[in-house]
Amino acid sequence: DAGITQSPRHKVTETGTPVTLRCHQTENHRYMYWYRQDPGHGLRLIHYSYGVKDTDKGEVSDGYSVSRSKTEDFLLTLESATSSQTSVYFCAIRGDRSTGELFFGEGSRLTVL
Amino acid sequence: GESVGLHLPTLSVQEGDNSIINCAYSNSASDYFIWYKQESGKGPQFIIDIRSNMDKRQGQRVTVLLNKTVKHLSLQIAATQPGDSAVYFCAENRGSGTYKYIFGTGTRLKVLA
Numbered sequence: 001d002a003g004i005t006q007s008p009r010h011k012v013t014e015t016g017t018p019v020t021l022r023c024h025q026t027e028n029h030r031y032m033y034w035y036r037q038d039p040g041h042g043l044r045l046i047h048y049s050y051g052v053k054d055t056d057k058g059e060v061s062d063g064y065s066v067s068r069s070k071t072e073d074f075l076l077t078l079e080s081a082t083s084s085q086t087s088v089y090f091c092a093i094r095g096d097r098s099t100g101e102l103f104f105g106e107g108s109r110l111t112v113l
Numbered sequence: 114g115e116s117v118g119l120h121l122p123t124l125s126v127q128e129g130d131n132s133i134i135n136c137a138y139s140n141s142a143s144d145y146f147i148w149y150k151q152e153s154g155k156g157p158q159f160i161i162d163i164r165s166n167m168d169k170r171q172g173q174r175v176t177v178l179l180n181k182t183v184k185h186l187s188l189q190i191a192a193t194q195p196g197d198s199a200v201y202f203c204a205e206n207r208g209s210g211t212y213k214y215i216f217g218t219g220t221r222l223k224v225l226a
Contacts, residue, residue: 031212033214035216040218041218042202042216042217042218042219043157043202043204043216044216045213045214045215045216048212048213050212056213058213059215090156090157092156092214094212100145100206100212101147101159101162102147102157102159102204102214103159104156104157104158105156106155106156107154107155107156
């Protein structure tokens with residue numbers, strides 16, 4: 001158990017509304033990640049963070065913003081949700097071994113109507 | 114461009130047989146590779162990893178082979194069991210301290226009784 005909690009686990013919202021997903025970790029890891037998973041696309045990196053206030057874009061960052069004001073929380077925000085953002089969102093943290101595999105949360109299923 | 118892909122979207126294997134799941138990657142600078150298993154409704158779970166200075170690494174019933182010449186990665190599962198039924202992903206880390214993990218689209222493994 002890597003101590004990762006995602007919230008909410010399920011959310012249904014309407015097009016044009018803002019949505020924030022939260023990833024919380026209890027083990028003080030430096031690197032945190034947001035991925036989305038869609039059929040036929042696997043896991044695609046949205047944004048990642050390498051420290052407090054340090055973030056970078058991934059493969060599919062358009063329409064998403066992130067914030068990390070403290071080590072344990074990494075927030076993913078959809079400023080104005082669109083139907084194309086209906087997906088399952090996974091948060092991950094990087095382990096502290098020299099190689100550093102990722103540990104994933106259980107996912108947040110977002111439906112944009 | 115950046116891509117990590119899989120040759121076969123679905124693999125059906127008889128229980129007790131060995132399974133081989135393949136993955137191609139495109140970036141020769143990648144220095145670390147991971148295999149993940151994802152069961153329905155759950156987040157991906159780490160199986161095994163390998164660094165680019167190795168050709169082979171063995172775990173419990175699993176072996177990862179890395180061929181840097183042709184940029185190919187494979188996961189071998191010995192004596193496949195019903196519990197091995199899942200989607201398997203390969204992922205690459207671009208290296209150079211970026212810790213940016215790019216995933217393939219996934220292969221579904223079905224174990225036939």
